[in-house]
Amino acid sequence: MIPILGLAVxxxxxxxxDPDVPLWLQPYLPIAVVAAxxxxxxxxxARFDRxxxxxxxxxxxxxxxxxxxxxxxxGDQLGVGAQLSTAVVVVLGIRIFGNAAAxxxxxFRA
Amino acid sequence: xxxxxxxxQRSLGASxxxxxxxxxxxxxxxxxxxxxxERAAEPVAGAGRPSWLPRHRGQLLVALTxxxxxxxxxxxxxxAALGAQGREQTRQALRDDIREESEATDALxxxxxxxxxxxxxxxxxxxxxxxxxxGALTRLAAAEQGAAVLAVSGPGLRVTLDDAPxxxxxxxxxxxxxxxxxxxxxxxxxxxxxxxxxxAGAEAISINGQRVGATTAIRQAGGAILVNFRPIAPPYDIExxxxxxxxxxxxxxxxEADTLARLTLDxxxxxxxxxxxxxxxxxxxxxELRHARPLEPAAASGGAAGxxxxxxxx
Numbered sequence: 001m002i003p004i005l006g007l008a009v010x011x012x013x014x015x016x017x018d019p020d021v022p023l024w025l026q027p028y029l030p031i032a033v034v035a036a037x038x039x040x041x042x043x044x045x046a047r048f049d050r051x052x053x054x055x056x057x058x059x060x061x062x063x064x065x066x067x068x069x070x071x072x073x074x075g076d077q078l079g080v081g082a083q084l085s086t087a088v089v090v091v092l093g094i095r096i097f098g099n100a101a102a103x104x105x106x107x108f109r110a
Numbered sequence: 111x112x113x114x115x116x117x118x119q120r121s122l123g124a125s126x127x128x129x130x131x132x133x134x135x136x137x138x139x140x141x142x143x144x145x146x147x148e149r150a151a152e153p154v155a156g157a158g159r160p161s162w163l164p165r166h167r168g169q170l171l172v173a174l175t176x177x178x179x180x181x182x183x184x185x186x187x188x189x190a191a192l193g194a195q196g197r198e199q200t201r202q203a204l205r206d207d208i209r210e211e212s213e214a215t216d217a218l219x220x221x222x223x224x225x226x227x228x229x230x231x232x233x234x235x236x237x238x239x240x241x242x243x244x245g246a247l248t249r250l251a252a253a254e255q256g257a258a259v260l261a262v263s264g265p266g267l268r269v270t271l272d273d274a275p276x277x278x279x280x281x282x283x284x285x286x287x288x289x290x291x292x293x294x295x296x297x298x299x300x301x302x303x304x305x306x307x308x309x310a311g312a313e314a315i316s317i318n319g320q321r322v323g324a325t326t327a328i329r330q331a332g333g334a335i336l337v338n339f340r341p342i343a344p345p346y347d348i349e350x351x352x353x354x355x356x357x358x359x360x361x362x363x364x365x366e367a368d369t370l371a372r373l374t375l376d377x378x379x380x381x382x383x384x385x386x387x388x389x390x391x392x393x394x395x396x397x398e399l400r401h402a403r404p405l406e407p408a409a410a411s412g413g414a415a416g417x418x419x420x421x422x423x424x
Binding site for chain 2: 003004005006008010011013014015018030036037039042045051053054056058059061065095097099
């Protein structure tokens with residue numbers, strides 16, 4: 001219950017405060033969100049699999065977001081930022097779909 | 111999700127894909143669960159069930175992380191929404207600017223036409239009073255016809271040039287389809303068509319409503335083609351008045367038409383022509399007074415002023 005409350009509070013805070021994001025950070029926000037989604041779906045699925053672990057979740061979340069942003073940053077420096085973003089989105093997208101399918105199987109037994 | 115059968119030889123790409131597809135869950139979860147089970151299995155002295163605090167701490171940690179996730183998502187959403195809004199505003203402002211400036215230009219052109227007509231009327235009246243003036247008026251009418259400052263109409267030929275359509279396999283994701291630079295109509299192509307039409311016996315030519323006179327330049331500035339220093343946009347309709355039989359025949363047999371046809375073959379430039387029964391070409395605006403001298407000392411009553419009357423009140 002507390003985690004879901006945290007999520008809701010985060011969304012509301014972001015919408016209300018509308019913090020100024022530095023310009024250099026803005027290109028990495030969307031990719032960071034996709035990485036965060038991957039970590040969250042992974043966490044939810046682990047919970048359904050009864051192997052959820054708080055430490056693993058937090059570490060995977062932070063590292064996911066940082067590494068995804070870092071890969072895109074590196075790609076930007078090398079001139080292949082768009083292609084690497086695509087690669088990150090494809091891989092994370094596949095994982096999100098896989099985890100969502102597992103969650104669906106848990107929820108609906110189908 | 112089942113892992114691929116071990117021991118089978120797979121190519122690197124296939125195994126990578128298999129891994130991505132099969133391992134959607136971070137293996138760290140399974141490892142942590144195994145480690146927990148191990149810890150629970152071996153009896154630890156002094157600790158039975160884990161106390162409430164560690165459980166609570168884990169939940170709080172997860173809540174904090176999810177708060178971060180929510181924050182990240184909503185901030186990103188707002189940035190994207192703001193960016194789209196800003197782009198739309200900028201585009202709208204630019205569009206308004208373009209429309210305003212175009213309207214101003216149109217108004218000035220209309221004013222120029224009015225004033226030119228006024229000057230012409232006044233001049234004709236002044237000239238019509240004397241015999242020498244009447245002679246000059248006749249010569250003037252012929253000169254005006256030649257200088258393309260009178261609107262004309264008649265049968266003729268319409269030649270249409272247009273940029274090559276974008277290739278069918280171009281990827282339109284993320285904006286407008288990529289336009290192949292080689293398929294764009296150049297100023298030289300329009301010049302070629304106009305020169306070909308003159309050579310084929312055209313008596314008057316206009317391009318997209320801009321009359322081509324003796325001093326008209328067809329040139330390129332940036333991506334736009336300028337005729338009479340006014341930008342024109344594709345498709346380029348080049349209308350030529352001339353003999354309805356001879357003009358098309360002579361034009362199509364010309365070297366210029368041949369070159370344009372080859373441009374179509376090589377680069378996909380659109381090159382079309384049609385015989386038109388009745389074309390209306392607008393008057394050109396090239397009637398700037400550059401030289402003037404008195405006809406005779408007595409008759410000259412202010413007509414030899416050095417200033418250019420068409421620029422008055424602009």
